[in-house]
Amino acid sequence: MTSEPVVELRGIYTRFGEVTVHRDLSLSIAPGQIVGLLGGSGSGKTTLLREMLGLMRPNAGSVRLFGVDLDNPDQLLQRSVRRRLGMLFQHGALFSALSVFDNIAFPLRELRCLDEDWIRRLVHLKLAMVELEPGHGALMPAELSGGMVKRVALARALALEPELLLLDEPTAGLDPDRSQNFVDLVASLQQSLGLTVVMVTHDLATLAGLASHVAVLAEQHIVAFGPKENVMTSDHPFVTGFFGADRRKLL
Amino acid sequence: MISAPRLQLESGNVSLSGDWTLAAMLPEITDLQSALAVVPSTAHWNLSGLGRLDSAAAVLLWRNWGRSWPVSLEVSEPHRTVLARVADLPDVVLPHERVRLSPVLLAGGLALKALGNLRGLVAVFGQFLLDMLYLLRHPREFPAREFSANLYKAGAQALPVTALVGFLIGITISYLSALQLRNFGADLFIVNILGISIIRELGPVLVAVLVAGRSGSAMTAQIGVMRVTEEIDALSTMGISRSLRVVFPKIFGLTVAMPLLVLWISAIALFGGMVAALLQLDLSLSYFIDNLPRAVPVANLWIGLGKGLVFGFVIALVSCHFGLRVKPNTESLSSNTTSAVVTSITTVILVDAVFAIFTRHIGVPQL
Ligand SMILES: Nc1ncnc2c1ncn2[C@@H]1O[C@H](COP(=O)(O)OP(=O)(O)OP(=O)(O)O)[C@@H](O)[C@H]1O
Ligand SMILES: [Mg+2]
Numbered sequence: 001m002t003s004e005p006v007v008e009l010r011g012i013y014t015r016f017g018e019v020t021v022h023r024d025l026s027l028s029i030a031p032g033q034i035v036g037l038l039g040g041s042g043s044g045k046t047t048l049l050r051e052m053l054g055l056m057r058p059n060a061g062s063v064r065l066f067g068v069d070l071d072n073p074d075q076l077l078q079r080s081v082r083r084r085l086g087m088l089f090q091h092g093a094l095f096s097a098l099s100v101f102d103n104i105a106f107p108l109r110e111l112r113c114l115d116e117d118w119i120r121r122l123v124h125l126k127l128a129m130v131e132l133e134p135g136h137g138a139l140m141p142a143e144l145s146g147g148m149v150k151r152v153a154l155a156r157a158l159a160l161e162p163e164l165l166l167l168d169e170p171t172a173g174l175d176p177d178r179s180q181n182f183v184d185l186v187a188s189l190q191q192s193l194g195l196t197v198v199m200v201t202h203d204l205a206t207l208a209g210l211a212s213h214v215a216v217l218a219e220q221h222i223v224a225f226g227p228k229e230n231v232m233t234s235d236h237p238f239v240t241g242f243f244g245a246d247r248r249k250l251l
Numbered sequence: 252m253i254s255a256p257r258l259q260l261e262s263g264n265v266s267l268s269g270d271w272t273l274a275a276m277l278p279e280i281t282d283l284q285s286a287l288a289v290v291p292s293t294a295h296w297n298l299s300g301l302g303r304l305d306s307a308a309a310v311l312l313w314r315n316w317g318r319s320w321p322v323s324l325e326v327s328e329p330h331r332t333v334l335a336r337v338a339d340l341p342d343v344v345l346p347h348e349r350v351r352l353s354p355v356l357l358a359g360g361l362a363l364k365a366l367g368n369l370r371g372l373v374a375v376f377g378q379f380l381l382d383m384l385y386l387l388r389h390p391r392e393f394p395a396r397e398f399s400a401n402l403y404k405a406g407a408q409a410l411p412v413t414a415l416v417g418f419l420i421g422i423t424i425s426y427l428s429a430l431q432l433r434n435f436g437a438d439l440f441i442v443n444i445l446g447i448s449i450i451r452e453l454g455p456v457l458v459a460v461l462v463a464g465r466s467g468s469a470m471t472a473q474i475g476v477m478r479v480t481e482e483i484d485a486l487s488t489m490g491i492s493r494s495l496r497v498v499f500p501k502i503f504g505l506t507v508a509m510p511l512l513v514l515w516i517s518a519i520a521l522f523g524g525m526v527a528a529l530l531q532l533d534l535s536l537s538y539f540i541d542n543l544p545r546a547v548p549v550a551n552l553w554i555g556l557g558k559g560l561v562f563g564f565v566i567a568l569v570s571c572h573f574g575l576r577v578k579p580n581t582e583s584l585s586s587n588t589t590s591a592v593v594t595s596i597t598t599v600i601l602v603d604a605v606f607a608i609f610t611r612h613i614g615v616p617q618l
Contacts, residue, residue: 084274096479096580111273113280114307121310124340134341142579161273161305192329193272193303 004067006031006164006196007052012061014047021047022058023220029213031163034190034197036207036228038242039217045200046090048217049166052198053087054078065164086162090169090200092149094141100127100152101137107159126155129185131178146173154182158189167199171206183209204243216242254302255279258286265290266297271308287315298326309337318342368572368594375498375572382492382499394500401504405466406511413461417516420457421449421523429531438532442539443616445524446547451614454517455558456603458509459566463595467570470501471591474574475584498575502567509563510556517555550614558606562599569595 014022021044130151171179573591
């Protein structure tokens with residue numbers, strides 16, 4: 001396997017009016033890494049994920065996914081790149097008019113080459129992965145609890161068996177037990193499929209349990225990126241502030 | 252990065268290689284399915300050379316094996332877990348709820364829905380009256396800001412479009428009537444025709460249709476989105492009555508704004524009619540204006556304004572009712588907005604007919 005980076009950001013500048021969110025930000029994520037993206041609230045982590053997805057264009061700089069520049073005009077190439085990634089949005093972004101089952105089945109049906117039985121099995125498999133009952137499939141998104149929304153959104157993000165998984169605060173709103181299960185699930189998926197994961201999280205337990213690498217977003221760019229052990233023991237003021245005194249215990 | 256999935260069948264020995272993932276299988280999915288289908292059920296499955304195996308491929312294999320483990324299987328431990336996950340899945344088929352559409356059920360459902368809407372309308376109406384009483388006793392709590400905002404949005408901002416529509420309709424009616432009247436040599440009656448039809452009937456109905464599409468749908472959508480995003484709940488936790496602050500100003504605002512809009516559109520439509528009469532029949536503007544009060548008793552103006560008042564009230568009531576019925580999903584939001592516009596226009600036409608019956612002796616010039 002060539003180790004061409006899965007995600008490559010170069011010289012990203014992002015501005016909202018007068019506010020500069022990213023200044024000359026660069027980051028390169030290799031296949032198989034599970035990167036925890038840290039940063040204070042409002043530091044532009046969600047914005048960075050949106051730029052990786054191509055939902056937003058940075059003001060300057062280039063974003064490459066699987067070696068394909070997102071500015072490449074080839075529609076088919078772009079679509080094939082999108083099929084290889086899954087995104088869990090911070091607030092779920094479930095289709096409110098579709099039931100849980102249909103939400104997860106939606107991307108599968110869009111492929112137009114799987115039969116209904118296959119789709120049904122896959123959906124139930126994903127539901128089981130995120131510890132939901134098959135019966136929950138009939139519920140509408142408005143009838144779910146906050147944590148269930150997160151889990152359904154994760155199931156939908158996993159539906160297409162993505163190679164790259166972008167997670168925006170996946171364990172916020174889950175009880176500790178469930179977040180531990182989430183950590184186990186992503187870890188086992190990573191093992192069997194060689195997933196690459198980028199996750200924004202404020203949850204130290206998730207970070208310590210799952211991430212192989214840590215990137216720290218502060219002062220509008222990535223101030224530290226590397227294997228978890230190296231970053232968490234570094235002496236950058238944000239890192240020491242974020243993890244507090246007992247950061248070594250977490251490792 | 253991806254290597255294509257391969258299947259080799261040699262004397263009862265099946266070996267899979269390459270990546271068996273959804274993305275890798277997609278280009279040749281039918282070929283793979285037919286290749287799998289011809290494998291004899293007693294074959295030895297060798298999956299040790301497999302690259303990646305995801306759950307989509309695991310489901311494919313599992314179905315191919317007839318939903319049970321094959322007799323002899325060679326597979327690495329991580330892949331076995333993936334397969335086991337599929338194997339452990341209970342083989343449930345959720346009973347698909349088929350709604351049986353018999354005419355009786357359909358009619359009953361429609362009737363129940365209509366009754367439910369009627370009840371909702373009565374409830375909004377009753378709440379409006381209660382709020383009115385409350386405000387009479389506590390005039391300082393009158394939601395003045397919301398009221399003026401609604402007056403501005405539903406009234407002032409509707410001025411240009413109503414003017415345009417009124418002017419064009421005035422010209423059209425005047426032009427068509429003039430063609431007919433000239434045949435009878437009854438040119439002068441254009442004043443009567445335009446005056447009565449526009450002031451009494453067209454003005455109020457035109458405005459009602461425009462406002463139902465413009466402000467009625469906006470009201471439903473706004474209340475609906477507030478429900479979807481739980482803003483309504485946030486309001487009530489702050490001890491603010493949603494009916495007093497959200498619904499009341501909308502109904503009251505539109506009820507006040509509509510008669511004014513009726514006046515405005517009638518004036519502009521008459522002006523359009525006058526211009527067309529001038530061009531078509533050489534009827535001078537001053538003649539038209541001088542004769543208007545004689546041809547059209549002032550009662551017609553009061554009827555027109557009264558209609559405007561009632562129509563505005565009805566549109567706002569219906570729109571708020573449907574807004575409050577929105578369930579937190581996009582489908583419900585769009586269907587309720589549609590229902591609001593359709594129902595309010597229909598109701599306005601119905602009310603207009605009732606008006607016509609009860610005012611049939613009033614304001615008709617006796618020649
Ligand atoms: N569409 C937008 N228009 C203007 N400003 C925006 C927009 N989206 C985000 N911002 C600003 O960009 C900054 C970064 O926002 P972002 O959502 O990326 O933060 P975040 O790091 O994800 O924070 P959190 O951890 O709280 O989710 C914020 O200051 C926000 O106000
Ligand atoms: Mg965020």
